[in-house]
Amino acid sequence: MVEELFTGENQIVSIILIAIGLLVFMAIAIVLFFYSSRKRIIKSELEKANLEIDHQKMILQSVIVTQEEERKRIAQDMHDAISSKLNVVSLNANTLTEDDITIEETNKIAISILKITNTVLESSRKIAHDLLPPILEKFGLKAALEELCEEIYETKKYESTYQLNYKENFLIPNHELHVFRIVQELINNTIKHSDATDFSLILKTEENHLSLQYEDNGKGFNLKKLKKAKGLGMSGIENRVLILNGDLHIDSKLGAGIKIYIEINSS
Known part of the structure; x- marks a missing residue:
């Protein structure tokens, strides 16, 4: 009778130990699952963040390219509309310093300089207008x-x-x-x-x-x-x-x- 009682108690203890072992195993499994899931989520978020960073870099690079294109266009406009005409004004101004220039030639050159100056001013206004x-x-x-x-x-x-x-x-x-x-x-x-x-x-x-x-x-x-x-x-x-x-x-x-x-x- 006593042996049967101990045998029954041993079975109960065994069942309890097995249950505890299963609970511990399940707890470890749950922890590992959440750890693995969290790791995958973090990895996914990092990949997403990297993609966004790459996208922002592409936008920034495109903006820089656009700005450089605009700078080149403005520089070309200034060269075509202003610099070349100012060179003509400079040449005419040098001609005015010559000793043998006549009054008629002086008046003609002065009128030419005035026309070119007005054109340069108008071009400058247009370039400024295009900028802002x-x-x-x-x-x-x-x-x-x-x-x-x-x-x-x-x-x-x-x-x-x-x-x-x-x-x-x-x-x-x-x-x-x-x-x-x-x-x-x-x-x-x-x-x-x-x-x-x-x-x-x-x-x-x-x-x-x-x-x-x-x-x-x-x-x-x-x-x-x-x-x-x-x-x-x-x-x-x-x-x-x-x-x-x-x-x-x-x-x-x-x-x-x-x-x-x-x-x-x-x-």
Whole structure:
């Protein structure tokens, strides 16, 4: 009877020990599972962070390239519109110092210098306007875009239509400048590359959303070759849209013009 009792107690102890062992095993398994899961989550987050860093590096690199392209363009404009003309002024001024120059020649050279000086001043204003349009700084994006479209319309070479339903101060000034540059580049592409006769611009803001639609009736281009079409300046537009955390959609084909859709959410 006593032996059976001890045998029963041993079985109970064995069962308890086995249960404790299973609990310990399950606890270790759970700890290892959570450790492994946490490790995978951390690894995934690190990979995601690295991808975001790489993406930001690409944006930064693209912005730097765009800035360098703009600097080269400005330098070329200054050389073509100012430096070369100032060289002519310098040559004329040296001629005025010659002893045998007549009064008639002096007056002729003076008139030439005056004309060139006026041209240089006008070119300087234009370059300064391209760098930062005064109307954009003083009156905002809507007024600047109206002026830009009106300037093109007044050339009588293009039919232009525009609808600008823009809420004042919807974007911060720096972002307004990016939107202005985007439209400016689109119009430049129309003028330089498209052989178009008209273009249209629609800009509107609703709550925290801005949408921009631009199209022309030019010759269009093959979207598959877009990345190779460096002369179209599309990389600069893409970079600015990235900076604005916007979405860009391009619709174009040969002989059918181009349509650009840009969506931006205001933060």
